[in-house]
Amino acid sequence: MYRPAQRLADIEPFHVVELLTRARQLEAEGRDIIHMEVGEPDFPTPEPIAKAATNAIKSGKTLYTQALGLPELREAISRFYDQRYGVSVPASRIAVTNGASGALNLAFACLADPGSEWLLTDPGYPCNRHILRAFEGRPQNIPVGPETNFQPTPELLRQHWKQSTAGLLVASPANPTGTLLTLPEIAGLAEVCRDKNGHFLVDEIYHGLTYEIEAPTACAAGDDIWVINSFSKYFQMTGWRLGWMVIPEAYVRDVEKLAQNLTLCPSTPAQHAALAAFEPETIAILESRRSEFRRRRDFLAPALEAIGFRITARPEGAFYLYCDCSALADDSFALAKDLLEKTGVAATPGLDFGSNQPEKHIRFAYTTGVERLAEAVERLGAYFGR
Numbered sequence: 255m256y257r258p259a260q261r262l263a264d265i266e267p268f269h270v271v272e273l274l275t276r277a278r279q280l281e282a283e284g285r286d287i288i289h290m291e292v293g294e295p296d297f298p299t300p301e302p303i304a305k306a307a308t309n310a311i312k313s314g315k316t317l318y319t320q321a322l323g324l325p326e327l328r329e330a331i332s333r334f335y336d337q338r339y340g341v342s343v344p345a346s347r348i349a350v351t352n353g354a355s356g357a358l359n360l361a362f363a364c365l366a367d368p369g370s371e372w373l374l375t376d377p378g379y380p381c382n383r384h385i386l387r388a389f390e391g392r393p394q395n396i397p398v399g400p401e402t403n404f405q406p407t408p409e410l411l412r413q414h415w416k417q418s419t420a421g422l423l424v425a426s427p428a429n430p431t432g433t434l435l436t437l438p439e440i441a442g443l444a445e446v447c448r449d450k451n452g453h454f455l456v457d458e459i460y461h462g463l464t465y466e467i468e469a470p471t472a473c474a475a476g477d478d479i480w481v482i483n484s485f486s487k488y489f490q491m492t493g494w495r496l497g498w499m500v501i502p503e504a505y506v507r508d509v510e511k512l513a514q515n516l517t518l519c520p521s522t523p524a525q526h527a528a529l530a531a532f533e534p535e536t537i538a539i540l541e542s543r544r545s546e547f548r549r550r551r552d553f554l555a556p557a558l559e560a561i562g563f564r565i566t567a568r569p570e571g572a573f574y575l576y577c578d579c580s581a582l583a584d585d586s587f588a589l590a591k592d593l594l595e596k597t598g599v600a601a602t603p604g605l606d607f608g609s610n611q612p613e614k615h616i617r618f619a620y621t622t623g624v625e626r627l628a629e630a631v632e633r634l635g636a637y638f639g640r
């Protein structure tokens with residue numbers, strides 16, 4: 255008997271997985287594939303973090319911690335808010351989680367009633383709508399485009415807010431576009447959410463990976479905002495599965511109860527490792543890698559534009575370029591497949607990020623070195639006859 259829960263019908267796989275499978279096949283046949291579909295840094299976890307993990311394991315720090323995480327790590331994250339943003343966030347409001355994914359799961363488990371609707375940007379990070387669906391909430395898209403920097407505005411929010419709307423989730427910098435929200439913009443969205451008696455969640459997973467300015471934290475716009483972050487991207491710990499969430503005070507106990515039941519605790523060795531993430535020695539490594547990401551973006555963006563891709567909003571952060579490819583092809587999914595076959599360049603088609611003109615867009619990640627990016631540009635140029 256095969257009888258999954260009905261919600262499974264609404265949960266889609268990543269379309270890019272199909273391309274990845276094909277990329278692996280081609281690699282097995284000896285083809286050289288340039289991976290620009292990958293959403294994780296290509297750098298290894300900084301050495302001080304890795305060392306802290308081995309020390310923790312060797313000294314037997316492998317048992318469960320408190321459900322909301324090691325008190326000293328929650329304190330270290332609290333100090334990080336103070337040092338980096340000048341914002342006071344008490345450790346008591348910080349939950350350490352299994353990545354930003356774990357934080358999003360806990361947030362929606364805590365807040366989403368069956369049938370409640372949640373405003374999400376389209377394009378946006380695809381897992382959000384599926385996590386929401388797993389907790390019986392309903393995603394409600396706000397189509398966003400270059401005219402609003404691919405972010406919602408208070409006007410758009412009011413326009414889309416319905417009786418059944420329970421809240422809004424945004425990301426800054428966003429995936430797939432890399433665009434940011436300023437603090438006044440965050441405050442404007444928060445005001446509408448308050449006015450509508452709704453929840454406001456801000457995903458700050460790409461903080462630290464911005465190239466002109468520091469992204470402001472939503473923690474500075476009110477202590478009623480749920481702020482999600484992770485050790486995955488800036489700290490380059492994707493596989494360690496560690497993140498955190500700043501929770502409005504009234505919900506801390508609820509999240510704690512959920513965490514106790516859903517996960518018991520985040521990985522203990524990973525938490526001990528993360529204690530080294532905020533050390534000056536680690537930050538120096540991370541900042542030099544941030545400069546490298548910037549160098550890649552500054553090389554790749556004009557090179558893709560010279561081929562005919564259009565970048566319609568300035569990608570200020572993350573490590574993605576979300577390109578309008580409509581001048582080059584009618585269907586970005588078919589284009590991504592053909593590029594892989596004919597040039598060995600793997601990119602993510604717009605289809606993975608929603609239903610707002612996905613056929614016109616393709617995402618290139620600069621999670622590979624400048625030389626490989628240059629090789630990719632050369633192959634793409636030849637493909638398009640530029």
Ligand SMILES: Cc1ncc(COP(=O)(O)O)c(C=O)c1O
Pocket residue numbers: 293352353354355356379425428429457459483484485486492496497
């Ligand atoms: C916007 C966004 N949020 C959350 C996640 C989940 O990341 P993790 O669970 O590794 O922290 C990702 C991963 O790519 C992402 O792009």
